[in-house]
Amino acid sequence: MTQRSDLLSRREVLRRASALGLVAPAATGLGLGLAAMGNAAAAGATGYKALVCVFMTGGNDAMNMVLSTDAATWQRYDSVRGGVAEIALAAPGTPAKASSTVLHERLGGALGVTAVGGEGLAFHPVMGGVRDLFNAKRMAVMANVGPMIGPLTKANYLSGVGARPAKLFSHNDQQTMWQAFGVEGSTKGWGGQFADLLMSGNQRAMFSGVSVAGNAVWLNGATVRGYQMGPAGPVRLGGTSGKVFGSTVVQQKLQAITRSAANPQLLEREHAAVMARGQDAEAVLSSGLPVNGPWGTTGQTATTDPLLQYVEPDTGKSVLNPLAYQLQAVARTIAARDTLGMTRQVFFVSMGGFDSHDNQPIAQARNMAKLAHALAYFDRTLSSMGVDQSVTTFTASDFGRTFTSNGDGTDHGWGGHHLVMGGAVRGGALYGRMPILGAADGKGGYDSPDLLPSGVILPTTSVDQYAATLGRWFGVGDAELSTILPGLNNWSASSRQLGFV
Structure with missing residues (x-):
């Protein structure tokens, strides 16, 4: 990546300092330096990603999520993982047994696919x-x-x-x-x-x-x-209803107290700054998030969608x-x-x-x-x-x-x-x-370079x-x-x- 040799303008540095106020506890020299170093990368990044x-x-x-399905590998997999009754999945094409008490048997075989390169793979039956x-x-x-x-x-x-x-x-x-x-x-x-x-x-x-x-x-x-x-x-301080103990005034007072420092101590001032940024960010995101879209029902009622x-x-x-x-x-x-x-x-x-x-x-x-x-x-x-x-x-x-x-x-x-x-x-x-699967040697080892x-x-x-x-x-x-x-x-x-x- 080609890096820019020119320095950021004072106005641009101040703009980024303002943006960084929502990111770090303070817009430090290190933070501004990183923003400057990232300028060339961001300038070359077009569109959204x-x-x-x-x-x-x-x-x-x-x-048990993705498996190789060549015969030799599957045989070693099934022999080591103990058969369908334990944790081994059934081979692709195995019919489901609806009356079985073993879940893997009820689900039937793994879902076989052929990769672009010709490799035979299979996914867990529920995938x-x-x-x-x-x-x-x-x-x-x-x-x-x-x-x-x-x-x-x-x-x-x-x-x-x-x-x-x-x-x-x-x-x-x-x-x-x-x-x-x-x-x-x-x-x-x-x-x-x-x-x-x-x-x-x-x-x-x-x-x-x-x-x-x-x-x-x-x-x-x-x-x-x-x-x-x-x-x-986003999570709102005091709750999403806009009320604390049934009162909007109490919620507003709570927010005001947490974002202000009554004393000059550093810890208290930094805590207030963090709370203020959090509240400001919640307000921005809450107003910016769309409600309707292809994602379905939103908010608390989404749980039944x-x-x-x-x-x-x-x-x-x-x-x-x-x-x-x-x-x-x-x-x-x-x-x-x-x-x-x-x-x-x-x-x-x-x-x-x-x-x-x-x-x-x-x-x-x-x-x-x-x-x-x-x-x-x-x-x-x-x-x-x-x-x-x-x-x-x-x-x-x-x-x-x-x-x-x-x-x-x-x-x-x-x-x-x-x-x-x-x-x-x-x-x-x-x-x-x-990985190449191998047979166990009876001593805790396997005849495989990958096991x-x-x-x-x-x-x-x-x-x-x-x-x-x-x-x-x-x-x-x-x-x-x-x-x-x-x-x-x-x-x-x-x-x-x-x-x-």
Whole structure:
């Protein structure tokens, strides 16, 4: 990327300082410097683009989300995972047994597809929406991704040669490793740092990074701080009714008190400033969010909208899909992009329940049904809005899970498969390499270059490569990617872009 050599004008610096007031506790010299550095990137970023991270909290068993269907691989998969009665899915084409007490038998076989390159793949039986998106070439599979310092072989791992991420298999640390390339306590994520570079094109900088799932380090940059909202919309101090204890006056007084500092102490002044920015941002976003659109019913009554309902595979009941509800909020915020003056945004949504040490057949079937329904809902909504080419959605998780079964579940692993969706995605294809499955040796090992002891899958693609491919599409230059993604330079130049978008 070519960098501008001219300095920002004083007027432009002041304009950006005003915008940054909605982002950081203070418009510091560092914040202004970052805004200046991002000027060239933002100037070259035409049109609107958004990245949406769907985080599967707890560690998704990707081996039961996407599978290879060649005969040898499937035989090893079925023999290790214990047959249909435990956690192994039935082979594609297996008829459903409506009268069975085993959920996997009632669901029937996995949903087979053929990728662009000829690879045979299959999705979990409840993921019909994902299967259809893949066949429509609106979704790609990214195989065996995980945090890595650089290329690492099984032999080097076992002998202690070669760097590896700290605190593998720890939920909190690996969630942060995925989002920020550091252990728990890291403060800057790659999504937020992407936004740092491109936020100067946004009139309302506060909304450069938006979470509908609470705090997420992925959204935080050196300047950008994730704005948190609820699925029904931004959260108002004192409640959405405009009243506290039945009184509008009490709510107004509460807001006035929290945004003013009675004493000159720094902590009190900073708290008041944060509360004032939050209230101002809520007022802006509440007035800017559209109500009616292809996303369906909004607000608190949205929970009963059929568009946001998914069918529980084990009960057959239609219930609210919380992930779809979060994505509705994302769609509405994207619809407000012109009103808010936004050109680049990053969004974070999440769903839990993936820590499937036991009862995995039912728990994962529900989660896969939620995921597939929510992604299909979001794709239809964005397509109806005419912005599907401008939004790329991708999945992430703490880690994959072990290839081995512990009876009716799986344990913490490392590498796992992920999904990338959008109009700009080169879909219907498999990227990276599916792991080679091997037979157990009876001593906790496997005759496979990709399976570590206890059935942990050694990743073959790093999160850095995954993020770099998304970042390049988003408008981040190669030099900036190498700075933001610490392990990227440890991979060959030809492998830093994976080609799925």
